[in-house]
Amino acid sequence: xxxxxxxxxxxxxxxxxxxxxxxxxDGKKSSSQSKxxxxxxxxxxxxxxxxxxxxxxxxxxxLGTGANLLGELITKGSGGRLAVKVFGAKxxxxxxxxxxxxxxxxxEMGHGAPYYWKGKVAAAQFLASVPFxxxxxxxxxxxxxxxxxxxxxQVYKEMGTKFFPSGNTGVQAxxxxxxxxxxxxxxxxxxxxxxxLGGEVVxxxxxxxxxxxxxxxxxxxxSGALDATEWVGPYNxxxxxxxxxxxxxxxxxxxxxxTVLDNFINIKAWEKLPSDLKAVVEAANTAxxxxxxxxxxxxxxxxxxxxxxxxxxxxxNFPDEILKGLGNLANQVMNDIAxxxxxxxxxxxDYMAFRKTASAWSTRSEGAYLPARxxxxx
Amino acid sequence: xxxxxxxxxxxxxxxxxxxxxxxxxDGKKSSSQSKxxxxxxxxxxxxxxxxxxxxxxxxxxxLGTGANLLGELITKGSGGRLAVKVFGAKxxxxxxxxxxxxxxxxxEMGHGAPYYWKGKVAAAQFLASVPFxxxxxxxxxxxxxxxxxxxxxQVYKEMGTKFFPSGNTGVQAxxxxxxxxxxxxxxxxxxxxxxxLGGEVVxxxxxxxxxxxxxxxxxxxxSGALDATEWVGPYNxxxxxxxxxxxxxxxxxxxxxxTVLDNFINIKAWEKLPSDLKAVVEAANTAxxxxxxxxxxxxxxxxxxxxxxxxxxxxxNFPDEILKGLGNLANQVMNDIAxxxxxxxxxxxDYMAFRKTASAWSTRSEGAYLPARxxxxx
Numbered sequence: 001x002x003x004x005x006x007x008x009x010x011x012x013x014x015x016x017x018x019x020x021x022x023x024x025x026d027g028k029k030s031s032s033q034s035k036x037x038x039x040x041x042x043x044x045x046x047x048x049x050x051x052x053x054x055x056x057x058x059x060x061x062x063l064g065t066g067a068n069l070l071g072e073l074i075t076k077g078s079g080g081r082l083a084v085k086v087f088g089a090k091x092x093x094x095x096x097x098x099x100x101x102x103x104x105x106x107x108e109m110g111h112g113a114p115y116y117w118k119g120k121v122a123a124a125q126f127l128a129s130v131p132f133x134x135x136x137x138x139x140x141x142x143x144x145x146x147x148x149x150x151x152x153x154q155v156y157k158e159m160g161t162k163f164f165p166s167g168n169t170g171v172q173a174x175x176x177x178x179x180x181x182x183x184x185x186x187x188x189x190x191x192x193x194x195x196x197l198g199g200e201v202v203x204x205x206x207x208x209x210x211x212x213x214x215x216x217x218x219x220x221x222x223s224g225a226l227d228a229t230e231w232v233g234p235y236n237x238x239x240x241x242x243x244x245x246x247x248x249x250x251x252x253x254x255x256x257x258x259t260v261l262d263n264f265i266n267i268k269a270w271e272k273l274p275s276d277l278k279a280v281v282e283a284a285n286t287a288x289x290x291x292x293x294x295x296x297x298x299x300x301x302x303x304x305x306x307x308x309x310x311x312x313x314x315x316x317n318f319p320d321e322i323l324k325g326l327g328n329l330a331n332q333v334m335n336d337i338a339x340x341x342x343x344x345x346x347x348x349x350d351y352m353a354f355r356k357t358a359s360a361w362s363t364r365s366e367g368a369y370l371p372a373r374x375x376x377x378x
Numbered sequence: 379x380x381x382x383x384x385x386x387x388x389x390x391x392x393x394x395x396x397x398x399x400x401x402x403x404d405g406k407k408s409s410s411q412s413k414x415x416x417x418x419x420x421x422x423x424x425x426x427x428x429x430x431x432x433x434x435x436x437x438x439x440x441l442g443t444g445a446n447l448l449g450e451l452i453t454k455g456s457g458g459r460l461a462v463k464v465f466g467a468k469x470x471x472x473x474x475x476x477x478x479x480x481x482x483x484x485x486e487m488g489h490g491a492p493y494y495w496k497g498k499v500a501a502a503q504f505l506a507s508v509p510f511x512x513x514x515x516x517x518x519x520x521x522x523x524x525x526x527x528x529x530x531x532q533v534y535k536e537m538g539t540k541f542f543p544s545g546n547t548g549v550q551a552x553x554x555x556x557x558x559x560x561x562x563x564x565x566x567x568x569x570x571x572x573x574x575l576g577g578e579v580v581x582x583x584x585x586x587x588x589x590x591x592x593x594x595x596x597x598x599x600x601s602g603a604l605d606a607t608e609w610v611g612p613y614n615x616x617x618x619x620x621x622x623x624x625x626x627x628x629x630x631x632x633x634x635x636x637t638v639l640d641n642f643i644n645i646k647a648w649e650k651l652p653s654d655l656k657a658v659v660e661a662a663n664t665a666x667x668x669x670x671x672x673x674x675x676x677x678x679x680x681x682x683x684x685x686x687x688x689x690x691x692x693x694x695n696f697p698d699e700i701l702k703g704l705g706n707l708a709n710q711v712m713n714d715i716a717x718x719x720x721x722x723x724x725x726x727x728d729y730m731a732f733r734k735t736a737s738a739w740s741t742r743s744e745g746a747y748l749p750a751r752x753x754x755x756x
Contacts, residue, residue, distance in 0.1 A: 077455060077661050079654030132754050135744060137515060137548070137675055144669050145676035170515070171743035233743075252746040254754075276457030280658065283455050286665035291522050297515055298523035301739035317746070320753060327754030359751065361679035365549035365611075366513055367748045368630040368695070370740060375698060376510050376632075376705030377737070 048082045048277075050269070053102070055095040055112035057215045058088025061239050062232070062299070063261065066167040066292040067111035070263060073284035082277050084109065095213035099264060103160035108269045111166060114152075114262050115196030121158045123343040125197050126351055127151070129172075129256040131330035133351070136168040136258040136293050137366070138358035143260075144286075146354045151347050156262075158343075162270040164285035167261035167292030170300075172253030173237060174318055175230030176221070176246035181318065184325035193217055193229040197334060198255025204329040214240070221245040230255065234303035235296055243311045250316045254326060261292065426460045426655075428647070431480070433473040433490035435593045436466025439617050440610070440677070441639065444545040444670040445489035448641060451662035460655050462487065473591035477642060481538035486647045489544060492530075492640045493574030499536045501721040503575050504729055505529075507550075507634040509708035511729070514546040514636035514671050515744070516736035521638075522664075524732045529725050534640075536721075540648040542663035545639035545670030548678075550631030551615060552696055553608030554599070554624035559696065562703035571595055571607040575712060576633025582707040592618070599623040608633065612681035613674055621689045628694045632704060639670065 052071050056064035071084035087107075089095035098110040099117050115128035127148075134142065142148040143165050156163035175194065179186070188206035192199075199209045212220060214236075220226045222245045229246070230253065231237050243249070263285050273281070307313040318326075338345040430449050434442035449462035465485075467473035476488040477495050493506035505526075512520065520526040521543045534541035553572065557564070566584035570577075577587045590598060592614075598604045600623045607624070608631065609615050621627070641663050651659070685691040696704075716723040 073657065073661050076654060076657035079652075079657075132751050135747065137671065140668060141672040141675035144672040171747045173742075234739075251742050252750055253743075254747070254750060257747050257751070274457075276454060279451065279454035279457075280661070283451050283658070283661040283665045286668055287661045290518060290664060290668040293515065294519040294522040297519035297736060297739060300743070301735045304739065304742065315742075318750075323750050323754055357679045358675060359755070361612075361675060361682065362748060363752070364551075364629050364682065364693075365631075365678070366744055367752070369513065369549045369632070369635050370745045370748075372630055372632060372696075372701050373510050373635070373737065374741070374745070376701055 050082060050084050050108035051092065052084050052086045052109040052111060053089075053092045053098045053107050054087065054110065055089055055098050055116055055213060058091065060088075060214065060236070062169070062236055062292060062295050063167070063214075064088060066261060066288055066295070069291060070111060070166055070284055070288045073287055074281055077280040077284055078277055082273070082280065086111075089213060089215060095215070099159055099161070102264050102266050105266050105268065108266050110161075110262075110264045112262055112264075113195075113259060114155075114163075115259075117159060118196065121155050121343070122337055122341045123151075123155045123347045125337070126334075126344065126347040127155060127163075127260060127262070128196050129198070129259040130334070130351060130355075131198050131201050131255050132327055133257055134355050134358060135362065135366075136170050138355065138362060139258050139260060140165070140168070140289065141358055142351065142354045147350050148354075151350060155343065155347065156264055157267065159264070160267050161264040162267050164263040164265075164282065165260045165289050166263035166285045167288055168296075169232050169256070169259045169261075170293050170296045171233075172230065172256040172259060173233045174250035174253050174255070175228055176237070176242045177228040177248045177250060178246045179227070180248060180316065181250060181322060183319070184322055186322075191225065191227045193220065193226050193231075194255060196256070197330070197337075198230070200333045200337070201255065201326055201330045204333050205326065218242065218245070232259075233296060233300050234307055235299040238303040238307055243307055243313045247314060248316050249307065249313050250318055252318070254318065254323060261289075263288075428460060428462050428486035429470065430462050430464045430487040430489060431467075431470045431476045431485050432465065432488065433467055433476050433494055433591060436469065438466075438592065438614070440547070440614055440670060440673050441545070441592075442466060444639060444666055444673070447669060448489060448544055448662055448666045451665055452659055455658040455662055456655055460651075460658065464489075467591060467593060473593070477537055477539070480642050480644050483644050483646065486644050488539075488640075488642045490640055490642075491573075491637060492533075492541075495537060496574065499533050499721070500715055500719045501529075501533045501725045503715070504712075504722065504725040505533060505541075505638060505640070506574050507576070507637040508712070508729060508733075509576050509579050509633050510705050511635055512733050512736060513740065513744075514548050516733065516740060517636050517638060518543070518546070518667065519736055520729065520732045525728050526732075529728060533721065533725065534642055535645065537642070538645050539642035540645050542641040542643075542660065543638045543667050544641035544663045545666055546674075547610050547634070547637040547639075548671050548674045549611075550608065550634040550637060551611045552628035552631050552633070553606055554615070554620045555606040555626045555628060556624045557605070558626060558694065559628060559700060561697070562700055564700075569603065569605045571598065571604050571609075572633060574634070575708070575715075576608070578711045578715070579633065579704055579708045582711050583704065596620065596623070610637075611674060611678050612685055613677040616681040616685055621685055621691045625692060626694050627685065627691050628696055630696075632696065632701060639667075641666075 054067045071086040074084045093101045101107050102110040113128050114124040117124040152163040190207045192207050193212050203209045218240050338348045432445045446464050449464040452462045471479045479485050480488040491506050492502040495502040530541040568585045570585050571590050581587045596618050716726045
């Protein structure tokens with residue numbers, strides 16, 4: 001097969017060559033603006049088709065739609081050379097089997113949250129959200145300018161995958177409770193859905209912690225299998241109708257002040273990508289990382305108004321006694337984990353050192369500005 | 379010229395066809411992961427070369443390096459099909475002529491901050507930073523999920539350019555002063571560099587406001603041409619050595635709680651881009667928008683420690699009286715601008731409506747969480 005035959009013969013490529021042909025025929029080369037480059041989709045259309053499995057219900061607001069956005073940005077940015085098709089939980093594999101499916105190469109990509117994989121690699125918990133840990137703005141700084149990305153890659157490599165932060169919920173709500181929480185002892189025997197390190201803290205406080213994927217929370221809360229649950233924040237919690245089954249909605253989300261979502265990619269598939277597609281995937285993840293957070297910020301307050309005004313939800317603040325008690329338990333629980341696992345120790349120590357620096361600046365920036373603005377706006 | 383001749387004849391394209399050929403020759407099509415796609419750089423290398431002029435000193439930390447990052451992400455993500463070369467202020471045109479140079483097509487792209495263009499289109503001020511306005515997290519939500527992007531495009535179209543938010547400083551510092559600021563009357567006659575709406579507020583308070591590009595601030599403060607200046611925050615202010623010429627460093631940055639940087643693109647050049655390169659440029663801007671903010675968060679506290687511990691800078695908080703007074707003046711000043719200019723009115727009203735919603739959520743999220751964490755961490 002000679003080159004001419006091949007080009008005329010291969011469908012996708014023939015189109016590309018045709019487009020290139022008509023481009024150069026016009027001969028305008030006087031300035032860079034007058035050149036009309038070939039559309040990449042015409043050149044290599046559909047050369048790679050990747051499947052992205054998620055831990056989220058299909059199209060779930062903020063989370064599932066964040067994964068959709070990731071697929072869209074990669075497909076568009078690559079001009080279709082890397083076409084990503086997104087699947088909800090259970091469409092290919094159940095929610096919590098997403099990591100196995102990606103690690104073993106059944107599919108190429110996944111989207112979820114790092115703490116879902118703590119059973120595989122304990123250190124993954126510290127990549128998701130840390131009780132009394134960093135806010136979204138702080139943790140993004142850790143990932144992008146500190147050691148977060150490097151440590152994340154190290155953790156995910158143990159699961160056969162490449163890691164990207166790919167969305168953030170911002171400060172979550174503290175959760176839904178069917179009773180008032182007045183002291184730390186109110187956690188004793190409480191059947192609560194709360195994942196990751198926050199769940200370990202509630203367990204240490206005597207709670208009966210149950211880990212469920214999002215889609216299974218509403219029936220469990222309704223049936224009484226759960227006394228309490230956290231999910232994300234007003235936007236997502238409203239979508240799940242959690243207000244129907246629990247009366248009190250607590251703030252702030254001490255357990256998940258900024259939950260990082262993850263994009264995990266089969267490590268061999270990642271390493272085979274050419275450098276420009278790697279750049280497209282990386283930029284898409286950084287963009288999605290911000291856009292998901294922005295969506296939560298944009299939607300949460302409207303949803304909170306609906307919960308309060310339409311559904312008569314009672315907003316509560318955790319009393320200081322509970323916060324301090326949980327803070328002490330958080331230190332114990334995290335040190336316990338780190339003392340048994342060197343990788344957890346490494347990630348945690350680096351995270352905590354960055355938190356110290358970043359939180360000191362937050363005190364002078366958002367921490368000083370938000371009350372100053374509130375004082376002026378009334 | 380037939381198709382074969384063309385393909386063999388055109389240097390860049392011939393390489394592309396060759397690469398495609400050797401790809402398909404290997405015949406491996408059993409799974410998507412085993413296909414090795416053509417590197418895009420081989421297909422259309424250097425087809426577009428764009429110049430990006432900035433208002434920043436070349437390689438200036440956070441700002442100039444943010445522009446560098448934008449150029450790098452676009453060049454890499456496009457596989458070199460859109461190669462961006464970045465220039466510091468004065469390398470092609472002086473800082474404040476960047477918009478003209480892009481608008482008239484001398485160069486294709488620019489990077490600066492929207493308030494630098496208020497002399498051309500007054501509404502641009504509201505796109506940069508608003509006194510007592512939104513934080514970075516809030517304003518990103520406005521741009522990405524509210525009407526911010528649409529309104530920004532409308533404003534920049536009047537200058538012949540396409541607009542992207544492309545970096546954010548976060549909450550800035552309140553500025554450097556050679557005297558203590560105890561009451562609003564201390565602004566009377568104060569020669570201060572402060573741009574945008576914050577500058578209008580200080581002018582209304584009786585200040586003598588002077589607008590200078592960054593590079594000209596240090597000598598002006600040193601010579602006494604300025605009594606006070608704001609620039610960005612500890613990271614940038616340390617780099618400029620402002621502590622050498624003013625004794626007091628005030629917080630918080632009421633005037634610029636989240637200054638948006640802009641990427642502006644000649645509108646005709648933008649419209650001629652194929653859709654995949656548009657997607658690359660858009661994702662690169664969203665990524666840079668977050669990464670610049672993250673860099674400020676990551677670096678500011680270390681720089682603040684250096685300022686305090688090494689250079690003995692005195693940190694001060696604006697007294698409530700000054701903040702309230704400036705808040706009242708801010709409302710007057712902004713309403714004055716909006717009353718004279720329908721586009722400013724449109725942008726401002728939309729911005730303020732979003733601020734109301736977003737700040738209510740911030741009260742329950744970061745606003746509740748930061749003090750709770752401070753209480754626990756001590």
